Amino acid sequence: xxxxxxxxxxxSIGQSTLAVVAEHPDEFVVTGLAAGQNVKVLAEQIRQFRPxxxxxQNEAVAAxxxxxxxxxxxxxxxxxxxxxxxxxxxxxxxxxxxxxxxAVGLEPTLAAIDAGLPVALANxxxxxxxxxxxxxxxxxxxxxxxxxxxxxxAIFQALHGQRREDVRRLWLTASGGPFRAWDLERLxxxxxxxxxxxxNWSMGPKITIDSATMMNKALEVIEAxxxxxxxxxxxxxxxxxxSIVHSLVEFVDGSVLAQLGVPDMRLPIAYALSYPRRLPxxxxxxxxxxxGRLTFEIPxxxxxxxxxxxxxxxxxxxxMPAVLNAANEMAVAAFLKGRLAFMDIPKTVAATMDSHRxxxxxxxxxxxxxxxxxxxxxxxxxxxxxxxxRRG
Ligand SMILES: NC(=O)c1ccc[n+]([C@@H]2O[C@H](COP(=O)([O-])OP(=O)(O)OC[C@H]3O[C@@H](n4cnc5c(N)ncnc54)[C@H](OP(=O)(O)O)[C@@H]3O)[C@@H](O)[C@H]2O)c1
Numbered sequence: 001x002x003x004x005x006x007x008x009x010x011x012s013i014g015q016s017t018l019a020v021v022a023e024h025p026d027e028f029v030v031t032g033l034a035a036g037q038n039v040k041v042l043a044e045q046i047r048q049f050r051p052x053x054x055x056x057q058n059e060a061v062a063a064x065x066x067x068x069x070x071x072x073x074x075x076x077x078x079x080x081x082x083x084x085x086x087x088x089x090x091x092x093x094x095x096x097x098x099x100x101x102x103a104v105g106l107e108p109t110l111a112a113i114d115a116g117l118p119v120a121l122a123n124x125x126x127x128x129x130x131x132x133x134x135x136x137x138x139x140x141x142x143x144x145x146x147x148x149x150x151x152x153x154a155i156f157q158a159l160h161g162q163r164r165e166d167v168r169r170l171w172l173t174a175s176g177g178p179f180r181a182w183d184l185e186r187l188x189x190x191x192x193x194x195x196x197x198x199x200n201w202s203m204g205p206k207i208t209i210d211s212a213t214m215m216n217k218a219l220e221v222i223e224a225x226x227x228x229x230x231x232x233x234x235x236x237x238x239x240x241x242x243s244i245v246h247s248l249v250e251f252v253d254g255s256v257l258a259q260l261g262v263p264d265m266r267l268p269i270a271y272a273l274s275y276p277r278r279l280p281x282x283x284x285x286x287x288x289x290x291x292g293r294l295t296f297e298i299p300x301x302x303x304x305x306x307x308x309x310x311x312x313x314x315x316x317x318x319x320m321p322a323v324l325n326a327a328n329e330m331a332v333a334a335f336l337k338g339r340l341a342f343m344d345i346p347k348t349v350a351a352t353m354d355s356h357r358x359x360x361x362x363x364x365x366x367x368x369x370x371x372x373x374x375x376x377x378x379x380x381x382x383x384x385x386x387x388x389x390r391r392g
Contacts, residue, residue, distance in 0.1 A: 032091025055083030218310020
């Protein structure tokens with residue numbers, strides 16, 4: 001039995017992870033759950049999976065959870081960043097699933113690694129904001145970081161048994177999102193309701209908006225570069241609207257290995273949980289004849305400038321990717337509230353990056369301080385009309 005702590009259990013990845021656990025009760029036991037504010041779903045998860053320890057976003061939410069949680073075999077209820085860290089390191093897990101959304105996932109993920117626990121990583125913002133710190137900690141402790149992101153899982157699988165020096169290039173695939181074929185004028189009018197309708201994947205709101213702007217691919221390019229130890233210039237992107245080929249590795253002899261599957265996050269999640277084994281899953285088989293055509297094209301960074309910002313942040317290095325990530329989190333939140341136009345999301349990120357003098361990455365405290373600065377700066381731009389001035 002593998003013992004799991006799941007950070008972000010009430011979210012899309014968290015719930016899919018628990019669906020895999022429920023399908024394999026003889027393989028996994030849940031020791032800890034951490035979530036934000038969704039006490040209704042969390043109470044139900046406590047009833048079903050009986051963790052010893054849970055954590056929520058703050059003390060008030062913890063009080064609400066205490067009302068709803070089962071009285072019998074009640075878990076220890078914690079809150080805040082310290083609570084999430086404790087679930088990660090002290091619930092008795094031997095694998096931590098990192099699936100909170102945003103840079104808030106960084107601290108508990110790093111705590112798990114520092115405690116010598118392997119991590120199944122969905123929370124890409126952790127590697128974007130503090131990639132070299134996280135990878136150095138993982139190397140020092142000798143712990144594995146197993147990707148959950150479908151693209152990185154595909155690369156991880158294609159690299160299995162291969163020599164890193166034989167890799168020429170990584171190719172991430174991107175669906176292109178709901179606005180793949182829209183011109184700039186129409187993109188200026190996009191609403192949150194339209195952007196929340198992803199053509200192929202059902203995901204949480206932040207990553208769905210990131211997919212629509214292609215900022216998600218920018219984050220993933222940085223994530224791949226950090227995770228697989230390759231320069232960002234060796235990570236390319238193909239638009240592949242069918243979302244069947246999840247990513248590819250090109251080798252020095254010209255061979256290309258890809259991983260294919262139906263777009264269902266339970267596949268990469270199950271692989272990360274059971275690696276290096278594979279578990280049977282009751283998901284529909286991939287029928288390539290029914291899919292019919294697999295197409296690929298080069299992304300348009302004029303209509304989707306977020307992708308180019310990702311490369312620029314990675315090339316600058318140091319604290320710049322953390323700034324890109326923090327500004328994007330603020331811009332997406334403002335867009336979802338109807339307070340920012342769709343095309344102002346990358347503008348907010350670009351303007352925040354422009355105002356940042358990046359430094360080499362040194363410590364978690366530094367990353368958290370840079371994250372706070374970028375969030376405040378982006379907040380000022382969004383609310384103070386700073387973008388309007390730049391627009392001309
Ligand atoms: N969804 C996908 O298919 C997918 C695919 C690849 C990678 N990812 C990555 O996986 C991560 C999670 O994505 P998602 O789509 O599952 O997001 P989501 O559905 O929005 O879920 C986010 C989770 O984080 C929790 N959370 C948010 N703020 C928190 C805070 N301050 N403290 C504690 N918990 C907090 C939420 O709790 P409450 O809901 O209880 O507030 C929820 O459990 C992201 O980094 C995303 O990029 C997702």
